[in-house]
Amino acid sequence: MFRRTWILGLAAAALLAGGRPAAGAWRAAGKVAAEVRTFPATPQFADQGQENVSPSLLVEPEARLEWASGTNRLTVRPFIRLDTHDENRTHVDLRACNWLHLGDRFSILLGLGKVYWGVTESRHLVDIINQTDVVEGIDGEDKLGQPMANLTYEASWGAVDLFYLPAFRERTFPDGGARLRGPAPIGGGASYESGAEAFHQDWAVRWSRTLGAFDVGLAHFSGTSREPRLLPEAYVSGVRLRPRYDLIEQSSIDVQWTKDAWLWKLEAMRRSGAGERFGAFVAGFERTLSHVFPGAADLGLLVEWLYDDRSDDSPPTIFENDLFVGARWALNDVAGTSILGGPIVDYRTGEVFAFMEAERRLGSRHQIEIEGRWFLHAEKGAVMDGFRRDSHMIARVSRHF
Amino acid sequence: MKGTALALALAGLLLGAVAIAQSPQEKGRAIAEEADRRDSGWHDNVSTMKMILRNQHGGESERLMRRQALETTEAGRGDKNILVFDAPTDIKGTALLTHTKVLEPDDQWLFLPALKRVKRISSVNKSGPFVGSEFAFEDLVSQEVDKYTYRWLRDEVLEGMATFVVERVPRYEHSGYARQVVWYDTQEYRIQRIDFYDRKDTPLKTGRARTSASRRGSSKRA
Numbered sequence: 194m195f196r197r198t199w200i201l202g203l204a205a206a207a208l209l210a211g212g213r214p215a216a217g218a219w220r221a222a223g224k225v226a227a228e229v230r231t232f233p234a235t236p237q238f239a240d241q242g243q244e245n246v247s248p249s250l251l252v253e254p255e256a257r258l259e260w261a262s263g264t265n266r267l268t269v270r271p272f273i274r275l276d277t278h279d280e281n282r283t284h285v286d287l288r289a290c291n292w293l294h295l296g297d298r299f300s301i302l303l304g305l306g307k308v309y310w311g312v313t314e315s316r317h318l319v320d321i322i323n324q325t326d327v328v329e330g331i332d333g334e335d336k337l338g339q340p341m342a343n344l345t346y347e348a349s350w351g352a353v354d355l356f357y358l359p360a361f362r363e364r365t366f367p368d369g370g371a372r373l374r375g376p377a378p379i380g381g382g383a384s385y386e387s388g389a390e391a392f393h394q395d396w397a398v399r400w401s402r403t404l405g406a407f408d409v410g411l412a413h414f415s416g417t418s419r420e421p422r423l424l425p426e427a428y429v430s431g432v433r434l435r436p437r438y439d440l441i442e443q444s445s446i447d448v449q450w451t452k453d454a455w456l457w458k459l460e461a462m463r464r465s466g467a468g469e470r471f472g473a474f475v476a477g478f479e480r481t482l483s484h485v486f487p488g489a490a491d492l493g494l495l496v497e498w499l500y501d502d503r504s505d506d507s508p509p510t511i512f513e514n515d516l517f518v519g520a521r522w523a524l525n526d527v528a529g530t531s532i533l534g535g536p537i538v539d540y541r542t543g544e545v546f547a548f549m550e551a552e553r554r555l556g557s558r559h560q561i562e563i564e565g566r567w568f569l570h571a572e573k574g575a576v577m578d579g580f581r582r583d584s585h586m587i588a589r590v591s592r593h594f
Numbered sequence: 595m596k597g598t599a600l601a602l603a604l605a606g607l608l609l610g611a612v613a614i615a616q617s618p619q620e621k622g623r624a625i626a627e628e629a630d631r632r633d634s635g636w637h638d639n640v641s642t643m644k645m646i647l648r649n650q651h652g653g654e655s656e657r658l659m660r661r662q663a664l665e666t667t668e669a670g671r672g673d674k675n676i677l678v679f680d681a682p683t684d685i686k687g688t689a690l691l692t693h694t695k696v697l698e699p700d701d702q703w704l705f706l707p708a709l710k711r712v713k714r715i716s717s718v719n720k721s722g723p724f725v726g727s728e729f730a731f732e733d734l735v736s737q738e739v740d741k742y743t744y745r746w747l748r749d750e751v752l753e754g755m756a757t758f759v760v761e762r763v764p765r766y767e768h769s770g771y772a773r774q775v776v777w778y779d780t781q782e783y784r785i786q787r788i789d790f791y792d793r794k795d796t797p798l799k800t801g802r803a804r805t806s807a808s809r810r811g812s813s814k815r816a
Contacts, residue, residue: 224684307710403714451716455716529685554684591684
């Protein structure tokens with residue numbers, strides 16, 4: 194599947210590059226990073242590796258060519274991760290390989306690309322176009338390049354985006370012997386509801402508009418669920434979870450109301466096709482307090498209520514009925530130092546997941562990031578129970594060019 | 595004797611007229627209006643910006659940006675502009691879109707290229723630095739005449755260039771500045787230098803115009 198998608202993307206790029214772009218030069222950018230992940234606790238399951246410290250490397254270069262006064266652009270962004278212990282985390286991808294054409298009111302993007310929808314911080318509920326690269330990070334912010342044809346039309350009544358998604362990318366999962374794999378190894382090859390498997394023709398549409406202090410987005414997605422159900426299968430070696438991708442219909446809304454120093458946010462969606470029909474939302478606010486510290490630092494307070502009424506026959510989630518209370522501390526210094534974090538508490542079951550992300554620039558080309566993710570309390574037998582000994586810290590030094 | 599008296603009276607009248615027409619406040623505002631007038635009719639433009647931030651230990655930090663602006667003639671509304679960062683490299687591609695308002699908070703959206711995420715941000719605290727730089731949001735947005743009250747201070751030669759030196763006080767209540775001192779060149783009325791004073795009126799930073807490039811339209815725009 195990976196290979197087929199790649200060939201598709203490369204073929205598209207080659208085709209487009211063959212169109213002999215006029216004057217313009219390729220411009221390079223991107224980053225390389227060295228990272229160390231540490232797991233303080235010993236693993237929960239006997240078949241998981243005993244290593245507590247996992248170094249890895251990341252290379253993500255980008256080449257870009259623009260012509261016709263920037264109205265045409267080719268972007269190629271490969272991605273390579275080399276991990277010492279998780280062989281699934283050692284992976285390559287094409288994050289982007291596309292041609293973008295900007296017209297007066299229309300724009301067209303063809304190839305592999307990335308799209309982000311949504312406003313909230315603790316969960317990215319309505320963001321559905323791209324598949325999540327789970328081995329990269331469990332926060333849902335790392336995405337695989339998605340093959341797409343995206344047409345955008347901007348009218349006085351808002352912007353309309355049409356997406357034709359000819360191929361599907363499987364979610365990445367840690368190796369069965371690696372940390373963060375969950376209660377049982379995931380594998381055995383994906384199964385699909387559609388007979389066309391990964392080549393079911395998916396589509397999506399989104400309307401978005403700024404109405405004064407409100408930024409509103411309405412969207413519908415029809416196609417292969419990005420979230421798989423994990424179906425247990427018994428083998429001699431033990432139970433394995435096999436990903437099953439259903440065909441779904443998902444409608445969503447995202448709204449932000451920006452009022453003085455308050456950002457009021459809502460993401461909500463309704464999905465049918467993967468188990469019983471269900472709905473979910475994330476609603477909350479971010480309030481920025483300036484001048485609370487001497488100097489230029491800002492303190493942002495974030496509160497988000499996460500609700501999801503899916504049943505057990507749907508893809509699993511840990512965000513059933515949770516409250517996120519977080520803080521964003523931005524020093525606003527030359528080094529761009531900032532820290533974001535807080536707990537997400539399921540106030541019904543008492544489950545607690547907490548995260549922290551800190552970053553600081555070193556000189557003009559380097560950056561250091563420290564991340565922590567803690568499974569502080571897991572309910573026996575619940576999804577998080579399979580992760581309870583996988584709390585970890587990540588230290589990363591990146592060089593940007 | 596009579597002639598002298600008349601001459602004195604005339605001189606007095608003239609001086610009076612000069613004094614009325616050229617009170618420091620009016621002269622300051624006139625300079626800002628002239629700068630704005632000369633800076634109008636450009637429709638749109640593209641410019642590059644380089645900031646050199648020096649700390650007290652002599653350490654230097656560079657910021658490179660491209661700015662595209664669209665002129666707005668509607669009353670009460672300022673220009674629209676988008677600012678794209680090229681350096682430092684970790685924020686390369688980060689963009690800030692601003693729809694400037696004269697006295698209300700601006701509408702602002704931040705584009706974060708790693709996530710491909712567009713975020714509407716609160717612009718109330720315009721004194722907050724932009725993505726870690728020492729420039730505040732309010733320094734980077736469109737400088738509409740009515741955003742300030744003015745006072746002409748003096749004429750001065752700045753690095754061989756004849757300039758008007760004008761003090762301006764932000765009318766926006768959440769501004770991070772007590773005042774700014776602005777050097778306009780007398781030739782084209784372009785801002786050559788700005789000294790910023792914080793809310794406690796202590797000198798905070800200095801902005802200098804360094805590079806500019808215009809692609810189409812008026813060559814007057816800095």
